[in-house]
Amino acid sequence: MTGETHGGAKHPTLTLVACILASSLAFIDGSVTNVALPAIGKDLGATPAELQWTINAYLLPLSALLLFGGAAGDHFGRRKLLIGGIALFTFASVLCAIASDLTLLLGARALQGVGAAILLPNSLATLGHAFTGEARGKAIGTWAAAGAIAGAVGPPLGGWLVDAIGWRSIFFVNVPVAAIAILIAWRHVEESVAKEIPLDWPGALTATLSLGALTWGLTIWSSHGAADSPSIVALVAGGLLALIFVGIERHRGDRAMMPLALFGSRAFAGLTVLTFLLYGALGGVLLLLPYVLIEASGYTALQAGLALLPLPLGMAIASRITGGLTSRLGPQWPLTIGSLIVAAGFALLILVEEQGSYWTMVLPGASLIAVGMSCVAAPLTTAVLATVDDRHSGTASGFNSAIARTGGLIATAIAGAVIASAGAALIAAFHAAALVGAALAALSGAAAFLTLGTVKPPPR
Structure with a gap:
């Protein structure tokens, strides 16, 4: 491959594969666990508030330590931290699978969050170092598309495992993926480091x-x-x-670890607002939708997982295309239009009822969300890396991921009011949550339109 396709990496394709496999661990885990919540609650006797913590115990360290994980990679070496994060995540996954009570499960979930906080920013920063120019946008688009595919596989696979074997089996899915990722990273990913950045x-x-x-x-x-x-x-x-x-x-x-000078870029500040609002809304609604379908509409875990399939599949199809387009057109319009389409999709989820056809009450909203998020995922990541210099790439990608997970964390914390409801009250509460998500997505589109004229790093 020539200098136009990568930034000096000897094995750019294998580097991309290793980063995709690593980040897919976190994506699969998030989508699988949402589908398994009702089964976990019944098996371990968890209350609605305790079920929230099954998600929050993972998201809390992930949100809080993503910044530190990115900065640590910049300091000690991104390849080294990538491999260490994968290993820690895998170890914690096994602990989740064998947890005998809710306390042990929550502790293992927190350890998973720490591992994800290390591997996620360093997988993206490794890509930023290995590719340059338009190839960086395509590589990140491929990375985002693969994450969407992992999200697509997660719910139906997790639902089938929950129904056929039990919820504990969903955590063993991570082990073979992690083993392959570690092997490729160990043998083919080159080290990159910016040692002048302290912890x-x-x-x-x-x-x-x-x-x-x-x-x-x-x-x-x-x-x-x-x-x-x-x-x-x-x-x-x-x-x-x-x-x-x-x-x-x-x-x-x-x-x-979060240099305030980064906010000297108006675009970086706008991307931060967009990420928090849009991914907070997405995390909340996609946590609640499978729960509502199982508890109020009588879906099995597999059926609830299949119900979410259009969203990540649609993202997977279009994310690579939009990643390359952003390098030529800029991120303003894809992010603005995409966020507004997501808002319309959230609004259509008010069609969800206790009784009704999937094709009329779930598919329209899920399809629109898929189209909108395909316009957002890769351009957002590419734009974030474009606003900082290379030595802060790990910090910036970690910060943006932290903001996304923080939005989801807060949304999950607030979602207890919906989860605690039942029957018709659960449906009504979900409708209100969907409309709030639509409003937040629309505001994120406004943030993109107002702040993303020219994307460039802030002055040093």
């Missing part, structure tokens, strides 16, 4: 505590249906810790 331990600790307090407070609030003293105290503490985190990052300047 930010105070920032990582403060971010983790802040997100933990905010998530705890929102989960208690939504599950109880009202704000009480513990939830208010947790939310106030989380807010104060967030302010302290910003103060720490400002004091550390370019040594921070």
Whole structure:
């Protein structure tokens, strides 16, 4: 391959394969677990609030440590951290599969989140180093498409495993994928490092505590249906810790794991807002949809998994195309139009009822969401990497992924009000959640339109 296709990597294709397999671990796990929630709740006797923590125990360390995972890769070496993250994620997956009670499951899920926080930003930063120019956009588009395929395989595969074998089997799916990813990364991925970037331990600790307090407070609030003293105290503490985190990052300047100078780029700030709103809405609605279909509409886990199939398949078909187009056209219009299409898809989910045909109550909304997200996924990632220099690529990709997972984390924490409902009340609560998701997606489109004129790194 020539210099137009990669940035000096000897094995760019194998590098791409290793990064796809690594990130697919996190994508498969997220989609599979959503389908398995009702079965986990029945087997372990979990309440609705505890079921929320099955998701949040994973998302919390993933959201809080993605920044640190990206910065650690920039400092110690992205290949080294990529392999270590895969190994930790796999070990935690086995612990999830053999967990004998909910406490052990939540602990293993948290360890999975730590592994994912290490492997995700370093898989993307490794791609950013191995490819340049238009080839980078195509590679990232392929990476996003493969992630969508993994998401497509996850729900039906997970649903079949839950129905045929049991929910524990879904965590063993990660083991063979991880083994192949480690082997390829060990033998063919080249090391890349930017050692002048120091690690930010105070920032990582403060971010983790802040997100933990905010998530705890929102989960208690939504599950109880009202704000009480513990939830208010947790939310106030989380807010104060967030302010302290910003103060720490400002004091550390370019040594921070989230350098505030990155926000000198208007485009980077706009991409951050878009990511938080859009992926928060997506995470919340896609957590609730299979749960509602199983609990209120009588779907099996396999049927609920198949119901989500149009979304990731549609993304997989178009993401590679849109990744290449963004390199030539810029990200403003794909991200704006895509977000508005997603908003329309969310709004159509109000057609979901206790009784009805899948083809009329689920497929229209899922299809529109698929079309919209195919316009967003690859262009968003490409645009984020275009706003920073190479030495901050791991930090920037980690930050953007952290924002996406933080949006999903907060949405999951709030979703307890829906999960705690039953019957007609569950359907009504889901309709309200779908409309809120539509509004957030529309706002993300406005953010893209207003901020993404010219995408370039901020001045140093």
